[in-house]
Amino acid sequence: MxxxxxxxxxxxxxxxxxxxxxxxxxxxxxxxxxxxxxxxxxKQDESFSAINTAVVNNDSYQQNKAFQQALKSASTGEDRLLNLSVLTAQEAKQKLSKGEIDGVITVSDSITLDVRGSGLKQSVLKAFLDQYIETEKITSAILAANPSAAKQGLFNSLIDRQTFTKEITLSGANPDTLLNYFxxxxxxxxxxxxxxxxxxxxxxxxxxxxxxxxxxxxxxxxxxxxxxxxxxxxxxxxxxxxxxxxxxxxxxxxxxxxxxxxxxxxxxxxxxxxxxxxxxxxxxxxxxxxxxxxxxxxxxxxxxxxxxxxxxxxxxxxxxxxxxxxxxxxxxxxxxxxxxxxxxxxxxxxxxxxxxxxxxxxxxxxxxxxxxxxxxxxxx
Amino acid sequence: MIIKVQNLVKRYGDLLALDHFNLEIEKGEVFGLLGPNGSGKTTAINCMLSLLKFDKGTIHIFDRNMSPDAYDIKRDIGVVMQNVAVFNELTVLENIQYFCGLYITDKTKRNQLVDEAIDFVGLGDYKKFYPKKLSGGLLRRLNIACGIAHKPKLIFFDEPTVAVDPQSRNNILQGILKLNREGATIVYTSHYMEEVEQICSRIAIIDKGKTLATGTKDELKAMVKAGEKITVELYSDNDLNGALIEKISNLPHVTDVSLNGNLLTVRCTGGRHNLIRVLDTLKDSGLTFGRVYSEPPTLNDVFLEITGKELRD
Structure with missing residues (x-):
């Protein structure tokens, strides 16, 4: 029954x-x-893609070996930050206007950045350049005060980037307040x-x-x-x-x-x-x-x-x-x-x-x- | 005795729905509960089925006291409600199977009874239909099949023909008589006196929660003065004067004479030659007339005489 x-x-x-x-x-x-x-x-698995960037190939750029080295470091390897192209000023301008690149770096007396629009990639580019310029200033100041600083290894800690905290949950999942809605x-x-x-x-x-x-x-x-x-x-x-x-x-x-x-x-x-x-x-x-x-x-x-x-x-x-x-x-x-x-x-x-x-x-x-x-x- | 109700009292607040209601129904009867809407018919049935609390009185069915958990009594009772009580999500076949299954646990027997019930109500072509796809008449038939599929010994029909077309109504009434012939005792409530007269072997007339009279239809009609009702359609050029009306009034057994337009109505108590006497009187006076009707007293006449109001008031 x-x-x-x-x-x-x-x-x-x-x-x-x-x-x-x-x-x-x-x-x-x-x-x-x-x-x-x-x-x-x-979307937690969304990966960051390298930023298409051009640097203007002029005399100042060719003479600035340190900046060339910095750009090379940022544009090589699997986790590279930049997809770098070395172009003439004219070519770079055209590509920027067509949206094929996100920013143009020009080295003259100072290092300048031209971007089209605003967004995450433009912000990252700016932060990268700001950080370089700041590091360059500090390095110059140290060398002026102590020319043997490089030999003493004082710059190692300056260029080394360390993260001392890691965000995890005890259960191993990624913390996300949005989950509470679900x-x-x-x-x-x-x-x-x-x-x-x-x-x-x-x-x-x-x-x-x-x-x-x-x-x-x-x-x-x-x-x-x-x-x-x-x-x-x-x-x-x-x-x-x-x-x-x-x-x-x-x-x-x-x-x-x-x-x-x-x-x-x-x-x-x-x-x-x-x-x-x-x-x-x-x-x-x-x-x-x-x-x-x-x-x-x-x-x-x-x-x-x-x-x-x-x-x-x-x-x-x-x-x-x-x-x-x-x-x-x-x-x-x-x-x-x-x-x-x-x-x-x-x-x-x-x-x-x-x-x-x-x-x-x-x-x-x-x-x-x-x-x-x-x-x-x-x-x- | 199949049902014995004694001094049943049921109140809804200040309203006295059943006022020392009494009822006795014998095995094999088609017993009619006749009364206007609100007279207490459904309340009486709900009390008998232990659905409603009551304030006073006793109810015995199959000579045993009826209560909500009297499953041995309930097993032999079938109910066809006034409102259609089926699952809209189950097909015709599944609905009948479900309600039959509440009484019959053996699957083979249940399937056989379900088939018989479907044949009985003539829903063979609609087995796979959902209730919402059925017409009002077919839905009523499904409601009946669900109530009687388990072959109960006692079946309550509570106004089963409300809002049903004449053809379906006739089918339902014939079906009830067939169930009775097959051995079921029937309790039939209605405010349609014609239906009750047509199928019931005994009738209780109810009003304001009281049983006013009980008996066969002939016994009930014999209780009242009102007998034959003769209606004569007079031609418009007739000159029906007061003297002639008085002459008709003085005929044997005549209790009342009235003229409404060209319709002459003569009411008589029981007598064999009332019609002939009235027509002879009209002829002797030189009056011409067309159609003539002679009607025996109805249950409405009985109700009218007992309560002073029409059954449909």
């Missing part, structure tokens, strides 16, 4: 196009919009599972639907009906969340770190919480289905907002000023579970979030069952 009810319910829910749109297609659409809106900020999006999708929960409650209560009346008249134990409906909706919704997760991870290439099993567990618990929340509203709220839907959307969006869906810093503002709210907000708990997996090596904080989600779900489900158990209605 249970399997029969479960399979039929599964078929029924799978064909509910309206709810499938809101619980699957809408989050995918929103994720795509996020991805487009954030654009290149999310975590909050999954949290929102989990809470949208409340649609399935509400539909379950509507379809089983005689005071809410004719279907509920017909099912209540049947000789099926209420618990069997409730649990089969719940499991069917959980199956559908969890599958939807997994599809969303795969879309984010494999199509949009959103980084969820290396602990994918725990990511899936978070999705599962989020799905359970969403359905329990919808079931609870469905049983506890005595208003029309339209009002209940509005309540579900409103609360889901508000909780997702607090978890950083629209403004990523909101999560941190809440955590700082009203930390207790984060412990009761399922969206914040789901987001924080993803964040914990991504950032911390320890799973303590992650499991705290999962346990709170589980407790909330069990409480909501239990209260919902009390509403429906042996129920006879005052009016239908």
């Amino acid at each position: 249970f399997l029969f009810l479960y399979l039929k319910r599964l078929k029924c829910l799978r064909r509910d196009r309206d709810t499938v749109f809101w619980t699957l297609l809408f989050p995918i659409l929103l994720a795509t919009l996020f991805y487009i809106a954030f654009g290149n900020l999310l 975590y909050a999006l999954i949290a929102m999708a989990c809470l949208y599972g409340s649609y399935w929960g509400m539909r379950n409650s509507t379809d089983i209560q005689p005071n809410l639907s004719a279907l509920g009346a017909r099912r209540s008249i049947a000789p099926t134990h209420k618990l069997t009906s409730v649990v089969s409906d719940l499991l069917a909706s959980l199956t559908i919704h969890f599958a939807q969340i997994l599809i969303l997760l795969c879309y984010l991870a494999f199509v949009l290439k959103i980084d969820f770190g290396s602990r994918f099993g725990y990511v899936v567990l978070t999705c599962f618990m989020g799905s359970v919480t969403g359905i329990s929340y919808g079931t609870f509203v469905g049983y506890a709220c005595k208003k029309s289905e339209r009002i209940k839907s509005a309540i579900l959307i409103g609360i889901s969006m508000f909780l997702s907002f607090l978890a950083g869906l629209m403004f990523v810093d909101m999560k941190y503002i809440i955590a700082k000023h009203v930390p207790v709210l984060s412990y009761f907000n399922p969206a914040a708990l789901i987001t924080d579970a993803f964040y914990s997996l991504y950032v911390y090596e320890s799973l303590n904080r992650y499991f705290l979030n999962i346990c709170i989600l589980g407790t909330i779900s069990v409480l909501l489900a239990f209260v919902s069952y009390l509403f429906v158990r042996r129920q006879r209605y005052a009016s239908i």
Whole structure:
């Protein structure tokens, strides 16, 4: 009997196009919009390409061996900064105007840079030249004061570039605050599972639907009906969340770190919480289905907002000023579970979030069952 | 006794929906609950099905106390609701399978019953249709199939013909009689007296949550003074004077005479030759007339006499 009810319910829910749109297609659409809106900020593997640069071949350039050496260093090797061409002033000007090169360096009494437009490459070129000019000035000043400085190796530290810090996470993933938007999006999708929960409650209560009346008249134990409906909706919704997760991870290439099993567990618990929340509203709220839907959307969006869906810093503002709210907000708990997996090596904080989600779900489900158990209605 | 309801009281706030409602239904009956909208028919059924709480009274079905978890009783009950109760996402076949499956766990038996139900309501050509693709009449038939597929011993039909075309209505009524012939006891609620007269072996007239009268249609009609209603269409050049109306009024069994335009209406109590006597009187007075109707009393006449209002008021 249970399997029969479960399979039929599964078929029924799978064909509910309206709810499938809101619980699957809408989050995918929103994720795509996020991805487009954030654009290149999310492309972590984008490589820097060398800057096409020309140097004017004049007497001053030919005499400035140090600058020639500096340009040679910057334009050789795999990680070269420049694609250097040595051209006449006329040729360089033409190529610059056609956009074939990004800048023209001219050596005269001083070193000047001509660029067309402004942008990252132009800024890098300017920084390169500024740094050279500054280094040249310091070198000249040192040699004027101490002609034997070069022999003593005093310039080594001047030209040596060292980086003493490296940015990494304990889990080995690249830190990125934009990821929280996608975590909050999954949290929102989990809470949208409340649609399935509400539909379950509507379809089983005689005071809410004719279907509920017909099912209540049947000789099926209420618990069997409730649990089969719940499991069917959980199956559908969890599958939807997994599809969303795969879309984010494999199509949009959103980084969820290396602990994918725990990511899936978070999705599962989020799905359970969403359905329990919808079931609870469905049983506890005595208003029309339209009002209940509005309540579900409103609360889901508000909780997702607090978890950083629209403004990523909101999560941190809440955590700082009203930390207790984060412990009761399922969206914040789901987001924080993803964040914990991504950032911390320890799973303590992650499991705290999962346990709170589980407790909330069990409480909501239990209260919902009390509403429906042996129920006879005052009016239908 | 299939159903025994005693002193059932149900209140909606200040409104008394059922006022010491009593009902007894025997096995094999097609029992009609007749009353205007809001008279308490559906409330009574919902109480009998343990869907509604009630304030007072007892309900026994199959000689056992009815309660929400009386699954052994529920197993033998079928219900065809006033509102269509099917899943829009399941096809005709899947819907019937689902609702039959709530009662029958054996797959082979269930499939056989589902096929029989589909044949019974004539939806063989629509098995793969979704409810939204069905016309109103076909949807009602699906609603019926879902309620009766498990072959229940007791079937409640709660206004199953509301918003149904005449042809489908007739099919539904014939189907109900067939179910009864196959052994099911039927409880049929309607505010259409013609339907109730057509199919019910016994009838309870309900108003304001009370059972006003119970019996066969002949027994109910015998309870009231109103008998035959004779209508005569007079030609317009006739001169029907007060003396003649009085003469007709004085005929045996005549209780009331009225003239509305050229339609003369004569109401009589039970009597064998009322029509002939009225027509002879008109002929003797030299009046000419066209069409003549003689109607036996209806349940509406019974309702009118008991409550002072029309059934459709």
